[in-house]
Amino acid sequence: xxxxxxxxxxxxxxxxxxxxxxxxxxxxxxxxxxxxxxxxxxxxxxxxxxxxxxxxxxxxxxxxxxxxxxxxxxxxxxxxxxxxxxxxxxxxxxxxxxxxxxxxxxxxxxxxxxxxxxxxxxxxxxxxxxxxxxxxxxxxxxxxxxxxxxxxxxxxxxxxxxxxxxxxxxxxxxxxxxxxxxxxxxxxxxxxxxxxxxxxxxxxxxxxxxxxxxxxxxxxxxxxxxxxxxxxxxxxxxxxxxxxxxxxxxxxxxxxxxxxxxxxxxxxxxxxxxxxxx
Amino acid sequence: xxxxxxxxxxxxxxxxxxxxxxxxxxxxxxxxxxxxxxxxxxxxxxxxxxxxxxxxxxxxxxxxxxxxxxxxxxxxxxxxxxxxxxxxxxxxxxxxxxxxxxxxxxxxxxxxxxxxxxxxxxxxxxxxxxxxxxxxxxxxxxxxxxxxxxxxxxxxxxxxxxxxxxxxxxxxxxxxxxxxxxxxxxxxxxxxxxxxxxxxxxxxxxxxxxxx
Numbered sequence: 001x002x003x004x005x006x007x008x009x010x011x012x013x014x015x016x017x018x019x020x021x022x023x024x025x026x027x028x029x030x031x032x033x034x035x036x037x038x039x040x041x042x043x044x045x046x047x048x049x050x051x052x053x054x055x056x057x058x059x060x061x062x063x064x065x066x067x068x069x070x071x072x073x074x075x076x077x078x079x080x081x082x083x084x085x086x087x088x089x090x091x092x093x094x095x096x097x098x099x100x101x102x103x104x105x106x107x108x109x110x111x112x113x114x115x116x117x118x119x120x121x122x123x124x125x126x127x128x129x130x131x132x133x134x135x136x137x138x139x140x141x142x143x144x145x146x147x148x149x150x151x152x153x154x155x156x157x158x159x160x161x162x163x164x165x166x167x168x169x170x171x172x173x174x175x176x177x178x179x180x181x182x183x184x185x186x187x188x189x190x191x192x193x194x195x196x197x198x199x200x201x202x203x204x205x206x207x208x209x210x211x212x213x214x215x216x217x218x219x220x221x222x223x224x225x226x227x228x229x230x231x232x233x234x235x236x237x238x239x240x241x242x243x244x245x246x247x248x249x250x251x252x253x254x255x256x257x258x259x260x261x262x263x264x265x266x267x268x269x270x271x272x273x274x275x276x277x278x
Numbered sequence: 279x280x281x282x283x284x285x286x287x288x289x290x291x292x293x294x295x296x297x298x299x300x301x302x303x304x305x306x307x308x309x310x311x312x313x314x315x316x317x318x319x320x321x322x323x324x325x326x327x328x329x330x331x332x333x334x335x336x337x338x339x340x341x342x343x344x345x346x347x348x349x350x351x352x353x354x355x356x357x358x359x360x361x362x363x364x365x366x367x368x369x370x371x372x373x374x375x376x377x378x379x380x381x382x383x384x385x386x387x388x389x390x391x392x393x394x395x396x397x398x399x400x401x402x403x404x405x406x407x408x409x410x411x412x413x414x415x416x417x418x419x420x421x422x423x424x425x426x427x428x429x430x431x432x433x434x435x436x437x438x439x440x441x442x443x444x445x446x447x448x449x450x451x452x453x454x455x456x457x458x459x460x461x462x463x464x465x466x467x468x469x470x471x472x473x474x475x476x477x478x479x480x481x482x483x484x485x486x487x488x489x490x
Contacts, residue, residue, distance in 0.1 A: 240387070241387055248473045251472075251476065263476060263483070268480060275394070278390050
C-alpha cells in the first residue's frame, strides 16, 4: 500500500483493487449501512486520519444505536472507540469516558484502550471505578466469555497513565486467579513503582507453559522497557517477530530522547540480540 | 544411529516430541540428515522448523543443493523457513532467491531474514568476474529494502548493508561504500522509527571503526 499525503481531503489510499478516499470513509461513516460504517471507522483509525471532521463523526458514532449484535452489543461503537484512540484528538476523551458505562463489555474495553492511547489523566477516576469490588467481584459473567469488567485493559491503562493513586486498588489483582489479569497488575505495578520485583515476575512468566501468555508477557516487557528481560527474551519459546517487538520497546525506552541520538552500551547489547533474531 | 532419530521423527505423536526428535537429529550434525531436516520445514510445526533451520545452517554449504532442489512445489511455510536457511548459510547459490525474497515476499518475517542474509553472503565462492555484478544487485536491493514499510525489515536491511559495506571495504569499492554511508545518514535523520535510526547509527559507528 502506498502512503499519500493524508492532509488533503482528496487523498486516496489504494486498498487492493478499490480506492477508498477519506471523503468516502466519512460519508460511509455518517450515512452508510452498518457494515460500511463499521469498515469506515476501522479504516479511519488504521490510516490515522486525524481530520477534525473525522473525529467529530467518530465521536457521534460512539452514540450509535442502529448497529447492534444479537447479544445486545454495539459493534460500530467499538470500532469508533478503537479508531479514536489512534487519532490523538483529546476531544474524544470525555465521550470515551462516557463509554466506560456502556452495557457492552467490548465497548468498555475498547474505550479503556483508547483512553490509554490518548494519555489524558482525566479518565483515571472513571477507570478506577471499574475496579470497584476488587478481586472478589472480578469473575466471569455467566454465559459470557469475559469477566465483569475488562480488568486487564483497565489496569494496564492505569499503569500507562502513571496513576499512582490507583496502586492500592491495583495491588490485590496481583493475586487474581487469571494469569492475564495478574500480569496486567504486575506490569502496572512496575510502571507505578519502578520496583524490579515486578519486572522479575514478568520475566518469570516468559517460561510459562502457555504460548498465548508468553506472547502477552513479551508485549508487557516491551511496554515497560524492562532491560534485565533482554537475555531471557532472546531464548523465549515464541515467534521471533514478537521477541523483536518486545526488544524494540525496551530499546526505545532506553535510547536518549534528545536530539542527539546516543547509543549506550546497554542499547548496543539490545541491538546485538535483535540482530540475532532477524 | 541416525535411523533412530529419523524414526523418532516419523513416529512423534505430539508437537513437543517432534521438536525434540528434530533437535536430536540436527545435533547429530550428519549430512544424511539433510533430506529429513528439509522435510521437517514443511511440517507446519514452528518449533520443529526452527530446530531444523538451525541444524541445516550448521551443516552449511553442503545442504544447499538439496535445499534448492526441493524448493519448487513447496508449501509457502516451508519456503519461508528455507529462505532463513539460505540467509543463515550465505551460499551465493541462494543469492537470487534472497534478493527476490527481500524485495518482494509478502511476509515481513521473510523479507527481514532475507535482508539480513544479504549481508552475510560468502562472496569468495563466486567466480571473480561475477562478484561485481552480484554485489551491485545486492546493494540495490538492500537500498530499496531500507525503505520497506515495516520497521523491522528496514532494521534488517541496515544489518545487511553493514555486512555488505564491510565486504566492499575489503575490495576497496569506495563509491559503493559512500552510497551506503549516505543512506545510513539519511535513515538517522529521517526514519520515523527510533529503533531503526539507532541501528543505522550503530552501523555507521561500527563501519567507521573499521575504517570505511
